[in-house]
Amino acid sequence: xxxxxxxxxxxxxxxxxxxxxxxxxxxxxxxxxxxxxxxxxxxxxxxxxxxxxxxxxxxxxxxxxxxxxxxxxxxxxxxxxxxxxxxxxxxxxxxxxxxxxxxxxxx
Amino acid sequence: xxxxxxxxxxxxxxxxxxxxxxxxxxxxxxxxxxxxxxxxxxxxxxxxxxxxxxxxxxxxxxxxxxxxxxxxxxxxxxxxxxxxxxxxxxxxxxxxxxxxxxxxxxxxxxxxxxxxxxxxxxxxxxxxxxxxxxxxxxxxxxxxxxxxxxxxxxxxxxxxxxxxxxxxxxxxxxxxxxxxxxxxxxxxxxxxxxxxxxxxxxxxxxxxxxxxxxxxxxxxxxxxxxxxxxxxxxxxxxxxxxxxxxxxxxxxxxxxxxxxxxxxxxxxxxxxxxxxxxxxxxxxxxxxxxxxxxxxxxxxxxxxxxxxxxxxxxxxxxxxxxxxxxxxxxxxxxxxxxxxxxxxxxxxxxxxxxxxxxxxxxxxxxxxxxxxxxxxxxxxxxxxxxxxxxxxxxxxxxxxxxxxxxxxxxxxxxxxxxxxxxxxxxxxxxxxxxxxxxxxxxxxxxxxxxxxxxxxxxxxxxxxxxxxxxxxxxxxxxxxxxxxxxxxxxxxxxxxxxxxxxxxxxxxxxxxxxxxxxxxxxxxxxxxxxxxxxxxxxxxxxxxxxxxxxxxxxxxxxxxxxxxxxxxxxxxxxxxxxxxxxxxxxxxxxxxxxxxxxxxxxxxxxxxxxxxxxxxxxxxxxxxxxxxxxxxxx
Numbered sequence: 001x002x003x004x005x006x007x008x009x010x011x012x013x014x015x016x017x018x019x020x021x022x023x024x025x026x027x028x029x030x031x032x033x034x035x036x037x038x039x040x041x042x043x044x045x046x047x048x049x050x051x052x053x054x055x056x057x058x059x060x061x062x063x064x065x066x067x068x069x070x071x072x073x074x075x076x077x078x079x080x081x082x083x084x085x086x087x088x089x090x091x092x093x094x095x096x097x098x099x100x101x102x103x104x105x106x107x
Numbered sequence: 108x109x110x111x112x113x114x115x116x117x118x119x120x121x122x123x124x125x126x127x128x129x130x131x132x133x134x135x136x137x138x139x140x141x142x143x144x145x146x147x148x149x150x151x152x153x154x155x156x157x158x159x160x161x162x163x164x165x166x167x168x169x170x171x172x173x174x175x176x177x178x179x180x181x182x183x184x185x186x187x188x189x190x191x192x193x194x195x196x197x198x199x200x201x202x203x204x205x206x207x208x209x210x211x212x213x214x215x216x217x218x219x220x221x222x223x224x225x226x227x228x229x230x231x232x233x234x235x236x237x238x239x240x241x242x243x244x245x246x247x248x249x250x251x252x253x254x255x256x257x258x259x260x261x262x263x264x265x266x267x268x269x270x271x272x273x274x275x276x277x278x279x280x281x282x283x284x285x286x287x288x289x290x291x292x293x294x295x296x297x298x299x300x301x302x303x304x305x306x307x308x309x310x311x312x313x314x315x316x317x318x319x320x321x322x323x324x325x326x327x328x329x330x331x332x333x334x335x336x337x338x339x340x341x342x343x344x345x346x347x348x349x350x351x352x353x354x355x356x357x358x359x360x361x362x363x364x365x366x367x368x369x370x371x372x373x374x375x376x377x378x379x380x381x382x383x384x385x386x387x388x389x390x391x392x393x394x395x396x397x398x399x400x401x402x403x404x405x406x407x408x409x410x411x412x413x414x415x416x417x418x419x420x421x422x423x424x425x426x427x428x429x430x431x432x433x434x435x436x437x438x439x440x441x442x443x444x445x446x447x448x449x450x451x452x453x454x455x456x457x458x459x460x461x462x463x464x465x466x467x468x469x470x471x472x473x474x475x476x477x478x479x480x481x482x483x484x485x486x487x488x489x490x491x492x493x494x495x496x497x498x499x500x501x502x503x504x505x506x507x508x509x510x511x512x513x514x515x516x517x518x519x520x521x522x523x524x525x526x527x528x529x530x531x532x533x534x535x536x537x538x539x540x541x542x543x544x545x546x547x548x549x550x551x552x553x554x555x556x557x558x559x560x561x562x563x564x565x566x567x568x569x570x571x572x573x574x575x576x577x578x579x580x581x582x583x584x585x586x587x588x589x590x591x592x593x594x595x596x597x598x599x600x601x602x603x604x605x606x607x608x609x610x611x612x613x614x615x616x617x618x619x620x621x622x623x624x625x626x627x628x629x630x631x632x633x634x635x636x637x638x639x640x641x642x643x644x645x646x647x648x649x650x651x652x653x654x655x656x657x658x659x660x661x662x663x664x665x666x667x668x669x670x671x672x673x674x675x676x677x678x679x680x681x682x683x684x685x686x687x688x689x690x691x692x693x694x695x696x697x698x699x700x701x702x703x704x705x706x707x708x709x710x711x712x713x714x715x716x717x718x719x720x721x722x723x724x725x726x727x728x729x730x731x732x733x734x735x736x737x738x739x740x741x
Contacts, residue, residue: 021723025717025719025723027716028716096715
């Protein structure tokens with residue numbers, strides 16, 4: 001039978017992280033950016049749980065840390081969405097590159 | 108008495124408050140009610156007049172014992188500047204003159220400016236002028252005098268340009284301001300130079316910096332500390348201030364143009380009070396001037412030249428206000444002439460009389476202009492005596508007084524002439540005598556052209572309102588009798604330590620004969636009933652002389668040429684220097700960071716994704732770097 005080792009978890013986590021990073025880099029829709037950030041957080045969570053499982057079965061440090069990360073991630077998402085809605089109301093656009101400060105005219 | 112004298116600063120401060128009240132409220136709470144401005148201004152001035160009466164009584168009772176109080180205004184290094192007030196003979200007389208004339212003219216203005224949309228602004232400015240002028244008169248030291256000196260200049264500027272929408276008015280205001288600037292700057296330099304020369308005295312011995320009461324000792328210190336030439340330069344610079352403010356010879360060009368102001372302003376500022384401030388300051392600085400004989404000569408000659416030239420120019424003016432303005436110039440020249448030859452009290456006496464007389468003449472002219480709907484050209488007047496007898500007879504009193512026939516003007520003019528005679532300078536005496544004849548001629552020329560003969564204008568003659576006639580009648584009284592009443596005691600009251608007792612017996616006779624002859628001459632030229640000679644006939648043989656008078660001796664032309672040809676060229680060159688050297692260096696300084704920023708801008712192309720990519724890439728690199736180092740260590 002195929003034996004699942006630590007390295008597989010880490011590989012999954014790395015892939016997930018890279019997908020999230022790619023999403024942050026390429027997507028211009030702010031909602032997608034937020035989702036991608038969640039991807040990255042979850043990748044980290046997998047890392048935490050995996051290390052916790054394989055290093056020390058008695059103490060549950062990694063699990064607890066993962067729950068913390070999830071809670072914070074949810075808060076961040078809620079605030080992020082609220083900001084997103086406000087930005088949309090203000091500018092009628094959720095384009096990440098759409099809004100920028102005009103270059104100041106000197107002469 | 109003490110209480111009133113101690114609080115006499117109220118006289119100067121209250122007009123400032125009424126100015127602020129009107130100017131702030133003119134769009135709001137006093138907008139519709141014209142009476143508020145009028146009563147406020149007139150009430151404040153009336154209060155000032157009452158105070159001035161007390162000040163005058165004090166000065167009469169305590170001659171040679173001036174009342175003064177000072178308080179420290181600011182410390183600047185080792186110098187202590189104070190503000191204060193000084194009530195002596197000179198300032199009490201001036202205060203009385205200023206407040207009384209001001210009061211009458213403000214009442215008159217109510218009627219004159221009734222139709223004007225900027226009525227409130229006018230009264231606000233009048234209040235402001237009152238503040239500045241009374242402050243100038245009461246000031247106890249040169250420093251304070253200089254401040255108020257500038258303030259009266261500002262008030263004059265504001266009131267000349269009162270109808271600022273008229274191009275000529277705003278131009279005239281600028282001209283007056285710029286010409287006065289020359290004098291004011293000279294005065295400032297002179298004060299600083301004097302302070303520099305007599306610094307030790309002020310620092311160790313005097314309590315008030317540059318105070319008038321210790322000017323005499325300071326002058327002696329200053330005279331010791333420098334050569335007579337250096338002292339002359341300082342005194343001359345100080346004298347430039349009065350020259351500009353009182354419209355004396357090289358700087359007289361602003362006064363005729365200042366007639367763009369409303370007529371009450373011409374009467375108050377440009378005839379009676381502000382232009383006399385120059386004479387007043389000269390009298391105040393007499394202890395300085397008298398120690399430089401060259402400067403005294405200069406003062407006398409400047410006065411004589413101005414008196415003569417301005418009288419000549421007044422001969423050919425057809426604008427009634429301009430004729431009176433040149434007359435003012437000429438009479439101020441008379442005062443300077445008197446001060447220059449040492450006839451101190453005669454000069455001040457003439458100042459007092461002339462203020463009343465000229466205010467009266469201007470107010471009469473204003474009444475005429477007002478009822479002819481702003482017609483100022485005398486060729487379109489005539490025969491107005493029947494329509495407005497009050498104005499005509501008061502004007503006649505003013506004319507008689509100004510030309511020195513028996514009324515007030517006679518005694519002051521006679522004192523000046525005898526003062527000049529006592530100094531022994533016959534050349535100046537003949538000029539003064541000739542000018543006296545000219546003044547009688549030009550003033551009766553205006554009288555005959557305006558009030559006698561038949562009416563030549565087209566517009567309807569409106570009757571003169573009562574509010575306007577009353578100040579005329581009140582002013583006619585001092586114009587007629589003040590000189591006669593005071594002629595025996597004035598030179599005891601306001602004097603500079605010495606008297607000019609030299610009475611030439613035939614002098615009054617001669618001056619009256621000359622004046623009467625001039626009046627007769629004016630009548631045969633300009634009185635239609637007695638006309639013997641047509642003016643055109645005389646103009647032909649004297650063509651060049653006439654042209655000279657009409658062109659104002661080419662002084663304006665000369666200034667115009669200097670300004671346009673030399674000054675404008677120099678300014679052009681300097682502006683180019685400014686553009687290509689000063690501005691260019693600043694341009695380079697600020698363009699270089701802009702260019703550097705543009706260079707860096709290439710990296711920043713406003714794509715957030717790319718920024719993240721770059722930062723992640725760099726982060727990975729950094730991590731790899733750190734790990735390889737850790738590997739090496741471990």
